Amino acid sequence: MSVILVLIGLSVGVAIIFLASFFWAVKSGQYEDTYSPSVRMLFEERKDKEPKKGK
Amino acid sequence: MSVQEELLTSNQTVCYHCGEDLGKEQLDFDNHLFCCQGCKTVYDILKDNGLGNYYDLESSPGLKVKEVEISDRFAFLDNPKIQQKLLNYADDQLGRVIFFIPTIHCSSCIWLLENLYKLQKGIRYSRVNFMKKELSLDFDPSILSLRQLLELLTSIGYEPNISLSDDGKPKKVRKDRSLYIKIGVAGFCFGNIMMLSFPEYFGFEGTIDNHIRHFITYINLVLSLPIIFYCSSDYFISAWKSLRQAYINIDVPISLGILVLFLRSAIEVLWNVGPGYFDSLAGLLFFLLVGKWFQQKTYDSISFDRDYKSYFPLAISRMKGEEVENVPVNDLKVGDEILVRNRELIPADGILVSQEARIDYSFVTGEAEPDSKSKGDYIYAGGRQLGQTIRLIIQKEVSQSYLTSLWNSDVFVKEGEDQHQNLINRISKYFTLVVLVIAFLAATFWWIVDSRLALQVFTAVLIVACPCALALSTPFTLGSISRLFGRHRLYLKNSHVMEKLASIDSIVFDKTGTITDAKDQSIHFEGVQLDKLDKQLIQSLVSQSTHPLSRKIDGFLKQEGAKGFMVEHYIEEEGQGISGRVNGIEIRLGKLSYVALRNNSDRIYLDSRDKSTSIYVAFEKETRGRFLLSNSYRKGLKPLVDQLKNYFSLALISGDNNGEKETLASIFPPQTDLQFKQSPSDKLEYIRKLQQKGKKVLMVGDGLNDAGALKQSDVGIAVTGDIMAFSPACDAILDASRFEDLFNFIRLSLIGKRIIIASFVISFLYNIVGLMFAVSGNLSPVFAAVLMPLSSLTVVIFTSGMAKLMGSRYLKS
Numbered sequence: 131m132s133v134i135l136v137l138i139g140l141s142v143g144v145a146i147i148f149l150a151s152f153f154w155a156v157k158s159g160q161y162e163d164t165y166s167p168s169v170r171m172l173f174e175e176r177k178d179k180e181p182k183k184g185k
Numbered sequence: 186m187s188v189q190e191e192l193l194t195s196n197q198t199v200c201y202h203c204g205e206d207l208g209k210e211q212l213d214f215d216n217h218l219f220c221c222q223g224c225k226t227v228y229d230i231l232k233d234n235g236l237g238n239y240y241d242l243e244s245s246p247g248l249k250v251k252e253v254e255i256s257d258r259f260a261f262l263d264n265p266k267i268q269q270k271l272l273n274y275a276d277d278q279l280g281r282v283i284f285f286i287p288t289i290h291c292s293s294c295i296w297l298l299e300n301l302y303k304l305q306k307g308i309r310y311s312r313v314n315f316m317k318k319e320l321s322l323d324f325d326p327s328i329l330s331l332r333q334l335l336e337l338l339t340s341i342g343y344e345p346n347i348s349l350s351d352d353g354k355p356k357k358v359r360k361d362r363s364l365y366i367k368i369g370v371a372g373f374c375f376g377n378i379m380m381l382s383f384p385e386y387f388g389f390e391g392t393i394d395n396h397i398r399h400f401i402t403y404i405n406l407v408l409s410l411p412i413i414f415y416c417s418s419d420y421f422i423s424a425w426k427s428l429r430q431a432y433i434n435i436d437v438p439i440s441l442g443i444l445v446l447f448l449r450s451a452i453e454v455l456w457n458v459g460p461g462y463f464d465s466l467a468g469l470l471f472f473l474l475v476g477k478w479f480q481q482k483t484y485d486s487i488s489f490d491r492d493y494k495s496y497f498p499l500a501i502s503r504m505k506g507e508e509v510e511n512v513p514v515n516d517l518k519v520g521d522e523i524l525v526r527n528r529e530l531i532p533a534d535g536i537l538v539s540q541e542a543r544i545d546y547s548f549v550t551g552e553a554e555p556d557s558k559s560k561g562d563y564i565y566a567g568g569r570q571l572g573q574t575i576r577l578i579i580q581k582e583v584s585q586s587y588l589t590s591l592w593n594s595d596v597f598v599k600e601g602e603d604q605h606q607n608l609i610n611r612i613s614k615y616f617t618l619v620v621l622v623i624a625f626l627a628a629t630f631w632w633i634v635d636s637r638l639a640l641q642v643f644t645a646v647l648i649v650a651c652p653c654a655l656a657l658s659t660p661f662t663l664g665s666i667s668r669l670f671g672r673h674r675l676y677l678k679n680s681h682v683m684e685k686l687a688s689i690d691s692i693v694f695d696k697t698g699t700i701t702d703a704k705d706q707s708i709h710f711e712g713v714q715l716d717k718l719d720k721q722l723i724q725s726l727v728s729q730s731t732h733p734l735s736r737k738i739d740g741f742l743k744q745e746g747a748k749g750f751m752v753e754h755y756i757e758e759e760g761q762g763i764s765g766r767v768n769g770i771e772i773r774l775g776k777l778s779y780v781a782l783r784n785n786s787d788r789i790y791l792d793s794r795d796k797s798t799s800i801y802v803a804f805e806k807e808t809r810g811r812f813l814l815s816n817s818y819r820k821g822l823k824p825l826v827d828q829l830k831n832y833f834s835l836a837l838i839s840g841d842n843n844g845e846k847e848t849l850a851s852i853f854p855p856q857t858d859l860q861f862k863q864s865p866s867d868k869l870e871y872i873r874k875l876q877q878k879g880k881k882v883l884m885v886g887d888g889l890n891d892a893g894a895l896k897q898s899d900v901g902i903a904v905t906g907d908i909m910a911f912s913p914a915c916d917a918i919l920d921a922s923r924f925e926d927l928f929n930f931i932r933l934s935l936i937g938k939r940i941i942i943a944s945f946v947i948s949f950l951y952n953i954v955g956l957m958f959a960v961s962g963n964l965s966p967v968f969a970a971v972l973m974p975l976s977s978l979t980v981v982i983f984t985s986g987m988a989k990l991m992g993s994r995y996l997k998s
Binding site for chain 1: 238295315369397400432
C-alpha cells in the first residue's frame, strides 16, 4: 500500500512543475498583454528589401 | 497588385495612408492618393525601407501627420538629466525606454512599431503592448540619440506622450502581478486538495489504511497553509484596517469565514476527528480571487473608456490662421494657439500670448483671489480666466485624468456626502451581526440537542454566509450603467451620482441655454441703425463672453465680418451684462438697468410686453437700441416635461424677465413654480429652500450663471451645447442633443437601484439555502465548494445582463 505514498509524491511533484511554469509565465509578462501576440504571430517575415506586389 | 486592389485605388476617395477625406490638395504618388505631403512622406519612407506590408494588414492604417515644425521641439531631450528621467536603463551600448503612444490603434501599428529596426539603424528591439498602448524600445545610444528616436516616431505619426512628472522618475506603473500568482497558487492547492480528498468523497474508508488517510489529511493541511498565509492576505488586511477604524466592511465577514473554516479544519485534522474542509477553503479562495480579477478587468475597461472616448465633451476654440474653430479637447496638440474666454477653464498648460490675464485657481488651490499673469507667463491647467478673452500657446498635452481629478476634487464634494455611506457598506454592517446571531443561536440549539455538532454548525454557518456575491453586486451594476450613460452622452462624475439621481423628487430647470436652444433663435436689432464699424465693435465685445446670449449675438454680427478689436477693461456681471472699452469706446451690453446708467429715456425701449428677450446696447453711456431674441425651446422639451410631470414636482428659474411666462405656462404643468429675474444667488437660495422642505432636488442648468445652484442641489446636471464651459460644480454633464432623454436617464438610474436590490435578494436566497443546510448540520464540503462560487457567478451575470437589457430598452442610440 505504501506505493500510494510514492504516487502522491509524484503527482504533487508534477503539479509543482506546472505551478512553477505558471509562475514563470506570469513573471515573464505573458498575462499583461493578451492581444498583441495574437496579431504578431500572423506577421510574415520578409527578408527582401523590395516590397512584393501582389501575392 | 491584385484586381480588387487596383479597383480600390481608382475609386479611392480617402487617403491611402490615414483614411481621411482627400480634400482639395490630393497628391498622386506611386498609384495611390494621399491627402497631404505628410502622409505621402510617411508612405515613401516605409516603402523605401521595405515596410509596405504596413498597408496590407489593414486599409488606411496610418495617422494623419501634422505638418509641425519638429526641429527644436525635442531639443530638451539632449539634456542628460531629462534623458535619465526617461530611460529605464542606459549604458554606452544600450538604452532602454518605454513610451506611451496613445495613437496605437490597430495591428498595422503593432507591425510597424515592431519593425522599426528596419527603418532606423541603432534600434535593436521594439515591442508593443497593445492593451496599454506602450512601446518598449532598446536602442544603441552611440548610433541614435533619444531625441532622434522621438523625432523618428513623431515623423511617422506615432508621437509618444512624454510626461516628466515633478517627482523625478517617470511614473513606472508596473501592473501588480501578485493577483495572478495568488490565483495560480490557490488553483494549485485547490486541485491537489480535491484530488487527495477523492477517497473521502467516494467513501473508500474501508479500503485505505488509517495511517495513509492521516497522511493525506496532513498533506491537505500543509497545502492549505499558502492559502491562508498568502492568498487570503488581501482580505485579512482590508478587514483589519476597517476594524481598526471601528467600522465593518464587506471583507470582515469574508475574513471571518476564511479564518473559521481554516481553524476548524486544522483542529479536525490535528485531533484526528475528520478530514476538514480544506477543499472548500481552497475552492472558496480560488473563486473569490478569480472574481476579483474579473472585477479588476471590468474596472480597467471602464477606466479605459473614460480616458480615451473623450470623457469630457469639452470643446476648445483653437486658432486656425485667423479663423477660430472648435475642436474636442482631445485634439489639442502642443503648439496650438487657443482662445480662453471669460470664465472658461484652461484645459492644458500654456504660455500666455495676450498682454495680461487674471486666473482663478480656486478649483486647484482653494485660493479665492485670482492670480495676475502677464505676457509670456507659464499658465497651469485647471484655472479659470476672468475678464477678457486670452490667447495661449499650448505647452503640454491635455490630461484627461487631470481634468477628471479636478472634477472630483474635495472642493466640489457636496456637504453631507460620505463616501462610506453607500448601500453596500450599510448592509454589510447588519449582515455580519445577523450572521453572528444566527451562528450563536444554531450553536446553542445543537449544544442542547447534540453537543458534538455544536461547534461544527457554528463554523458551518459562518462559512456558508460568506457575502462574496453581495460584495460584487453594487460595483458591477453601477459600473455597467455609468458606462451606458457615457455612451449616450451623460457623463457622471462618479457612480455615486447614480445612486443619488435615483432618489430625487423635484427638478428645477434653468431657462436660458438649458431649455432654450441658442442655435435656433431668431434675432434682430431695433433702435438707432448700427453701421458696419459699430457692429464690429459690439462683436469684439461679445466674443469675450461665453453666455449663451452673447454667443448668439456674436454669431449674428459675425455674418458681416469680424474685425477683432482689442477689448480692455472687460467686465462680466452675472445676470446683468457685459461691458468693456473697445477701440477706445466704452460699450455696455445687457439688461436695461445695467446699460442705462444715465437717464436718457428718449431712447429707451421700455416695451417688454412682447415674448422676446431684449439685450440693450449703450455706446459711451448712450443707449443705442436693443437686440431682440425670440426664444426657441429645445426639441423634445414638451414631451419631456409631460413625462416628468407625473413623477416629479417641477420648477423653472430664469434670470430673464417674465416676457415668456405665457409660453412657458403652456409647456409646464399648471402647478409649476415659474420664477423670473433670479440672480445666481437667488437660484442657489431657491434650491436651498426646496431642500429645507425635505426635497431631493435635481438642478438642470447650463453651468454658467447657475454654478452655485448646481453645487447646492442634490444632483446638478449641466447641459452643454457647442461651446462648452466646463463647470466642476456639477455632478454630471449632459450633451444638449440628448436633452430629451433626461427622463430615461433618471428612469434608468432608478432601475439600476432596483437591479442592485434584486441581486441582494438573489445572494440572500443563496445564503438562506446554505444556512439551512448549515444550521441543520448537513453542510458537506462539496456542497459548500459549489454553492459559494455559484452565487457570485449568478450575481455577476444578472447585474451586468440586466443593465445591458434595460439600457437597450430605454436608450436608443
